[in-house]
Amino acid sequence: MKKVKGLFLVLAVVALTACNSNDDGVQAGIEIPGITITDDIDCCSAEEALQVYKFLQTVKIVPELSTEIDGKYNVFAYTTTGSFHNGYNEIFFVATKKATGNYIKNFDITNITPLMHMVKMDMYHSTPVGPDAASFNDGYLAVKRTWVSFVMNTSEAGSWTLSYDALVLGSKGGIEKKDVVVNALPDGQTWLKSFKVDDATYYLSLVNPLDFKTGTNTITAYVSKKSAKATVPYQVAEETFTIDIDPRMPDMGNHTSPNNTSLTKQADGSYSGTINLTMTGLWRIHLTVKDADGNIVAGGEELSTLYWDVTI
Numbered sequence: 001m002k003k004v005k006g007l008f009l010v011l012a013v014v015a016l017t018a019c020n021s022n023d024d025g026v027q028a029g030i031e032i033p034g035i036t037i038t039d040d041i042d043c044c045s046a047e048e049a050l051q052v053y054k055f056l057q058t059v060k061i062v063p064e065l066s067t068e069i070d071g072k073y074n075v076f077a078y079t080t081t082g083s084f085h086n087g088y089n090e091i092f093f094v095a096t097k098k099a100t101g102n103y104i105k106n107f108d109i110t111n112i113t114p115l116m117h118m119v120k121m122d123m124y125h126s127t128p129v130g131p132d133a134a135s136f137n138d139g140y141l142a143v144k145r146t147w148v149s150f151v152m153n154t155s156e157a158g159s160w161t162l163s164y165d166a167l168v169l170g171s172k173g174g175i176e177k178k179d180v181v182v183n184a185l186p187d188g189q190t191w192l193k194s195f196k197v198d199d200a201t202y203y204l205s206l207v208n209p210l211d212f213k214t215g216t217n218t219i220t221a222y223v224s225k226k227s228a229k230a231t232v233p234y235q236v237a238e239e240t241f242t243i244d245i246d247p248r249m250p251d252m253g254n255h256t257s258p259n260n261t262s263l264t265k266q267a268d269g270s271y272s273g274t275i276n277l278t279m280t281g282l283w284r285i286h287l288t289v290k291d292a293d294g295n296i297v298a299g300g301e302e303l304s305t306l307y308w309d310v311t312i
């Protein structure tokens, strides 16, 4: 593959300094540790590698979930904060060649298995997880994403481990029961709720509520079904539901907002709707869940006791 070191450095300089110069000379002394400076047949052009690098500046590494494979490759895991919290957490993965630091486009992260040990009862349970990690942005295909939604935080009641399998250019690896800490949410925040239909337990994971802004927002969630065996990660439910939302401000006489739309199931298995948060403060999003025939299976009453709490 052709070397494009010069081009890459120019792009990097522009990206890192946001200078407006059209000077196409290579500037000396720019150090960008641990990233590719050449095209790589196993990944991408230097330009795409720069997009990967830039994306990784927006997230933080989770050291306990990173690993080395066969002495040849590294797998690095990232979250928004470098840590985990109650409810939905996106996890991003990249694989690199140890020798060059170059990214690798084709790798698999599978069987993500979070496991909580409940001390008092000496029992174990898992939690909702996303599908196998996959690319999600055409600009940087070498970054894979999935998610875990933790039903409990780490406390005296118990603690979490996480495992996954990795396959990088034919080499197998992964991590096995690494300790991870799951932080509690700030007081008054509730981003994960459960409901029961007959003997089945379902979890409603609200996606990234910190992204909500005043006004109209897309609201995204997942519905996961508890596994028959509690230690098996809970997959996205195959059933189709509709989730009606009724956002209120409990500190302001429970006033509501206009122009909200229900969350409906999307092709990718997520649920998506529209929420209108007319002002800053605490919003209690009351939920009513209907099955595919329109029968209410959870919530349904005025100010449903099934709700998420979000402060914007």
Ligand SMILES: [Cu+2]
Pocket (backbone or CB within 6 Å): 116, 117, 118, 125, 152, 158
């Ligand atoms: Cu637990």
